[in-house]
Structures are given as structure tokens and as C-alpha cells.
Amino acid sequence: MSLVLYWHPMSSATPIACALAELGLPHERVKVDITTGEQRRPAFLALNPNGKVPTLTVDGAPMFEALAMELWLGERYGVERGLWPAPGTPAQLQAFSWCTWAYVTYGAQLVRLQAARDMGTPDDAHGRAGREGMDQLLALLDAHLAKRPWMLGEAYSLVDLSVGSVIGYSAYIGAPVDQHPNVRDWLARVQARPAMQIEA
Numbered sequence: 001m002s003l004v005l006y007w008h009p010m011s012s013a014t015p016i017a018c019a020l021a022e023l024g025l026p027h028e029r030v031k032v033d034i035t036t037g038e039q040r041r042p043a044f045l046a047l048n049p050n051g052k053v054p055t056l057t058v059d060g061a062p063m064f065e066a067l068a069m070e071l072w073l074g075e076r077y078g079v080e081r082g083l084w085p086a087p088g089t090p091a092q093l094q095a096f097s098w099c100t101w102a103y104v105t106y107g108a109q110l111v112r113l114q115a116a117r118d119m120g121t122p123d124d125a126h127g128r129a130g131r132e133g134m135d136q137l138l139a140l141l142d143a144h145l146a147k148r149p150w151m152l153g154e155a156y157s158l159v160d161l162s163v164g165s166v167i168g169y170s171a172y173i174g175a176p177v178d179q180h181p182n183v184r185d186w187l188a189r190v191q192a193r194p195a196m197q198i199e200a
């Protein structure tokens, strides 16, 4: 199967590049310079009408949205590598739930802070509300991680990579995890994985 990742450094494509590395999957990388508008070229829009990275092609067939790629990579390649739960197990239900939680529920708070930052007013009402919303969700995550070392239990999985990528980015833009020691320690372990060190 041929995989091509369209990416830009330090972007939403980064977790996908890391997941491909964690899975040890051979693939081609095509850099799309989103600072010069390459993402709006017709050839790229034909792959992803949103004009965004990441975009992944699988034997030439395109897919978009990082969350969709993470779930698909887990299902397609993760199970056989011990990095994703087997179909039909309770752990698989948790995998879908937590990855979606990170991108959708936590992500909804994250974008409020991101928007405030982009406006140059990270401490305005939106920024504060976003940070508060994330803090409440981090408390929930902290309670989850108090009972298990990794998101799904005793073993690292791509769920840690997905959730950790979102939480790591939010910490980077100003929603620290220091008040949540289980999250803080888990995030450090996730970020120490060799696959997270690649240039992406």
C-alpha cells in the first residue's frame, strides 16, 4: 500500500507524521508550504477541498482531517503492532472516545485560546474561558490517568499519541498542565517516545 503524507512542519500534520513513525510505516512525505499558499493550488485542493494539511493519500485515494487519519491508521496498522485495540473490544470503544474527546471536546476549548492568541489578546474573555474550559477537562483526564499509566491501561498506544499531541499543543500555546500531575507526568512520557522526536 502506498502512503503519501502532505505536511508542513509544526502543524496539524505533526501527529500524523509521528504516528507513521511510531508504526514504522514506509511512506512518502510531500511538503506543502502553507505560508506561501501552496495549499490553495488546484492540484492540492483536488485532494483536500479544505486546502489544509495534513492530507493523506492511500494508494492515491485522499483523506483529510487528522483525527480521521489517526483512527484509520490505528485500525489498519496499529492492531497488528500492539498499538491499537482489537476490533470489538471495550478498549476499542475507549480508543475512539478518547481520540474524539481530544480533538472535538478539548479542541473546542483550545480554539478559543488559539483565536484570542491570534488576535494578540491571549488574556481576553475568550482566552480566559478557553483556558478555564481546558483546565476542567484536564482535571477529568488527570483522574483517568491516576488509575492507569497510559490512556488505555498498562500499555502505550496510539491513543496516547493522539491525545498527547493535542494536550501538548495546548500547553505550548498557554494552557499548562502543571496543576495536573498525572497529566504532566504522562505527557512527558508520551513526548519522550522516539517517534515524537522526528522532524515534523
Ligand SMILES: N[C@@H](CCC(=O)N[C@@H](CS)C(=O)NCC(=O)O)C(=O)O
Residues within 6 Å of the ligand: 010, 011, 012, 013, 034, 039, 051, 052, 053, 054, 064, 065, 066, 067
Ligand atoms: N481540522 C483540521 C485542521 C487542519 C489545519 O487547520 N491545518 C492547518 C495547519 S495547522 C492548515 O493547513 N492551514 C492552512 C490554511 O488554513 O490555509 C485537521 O485536523 O486536519
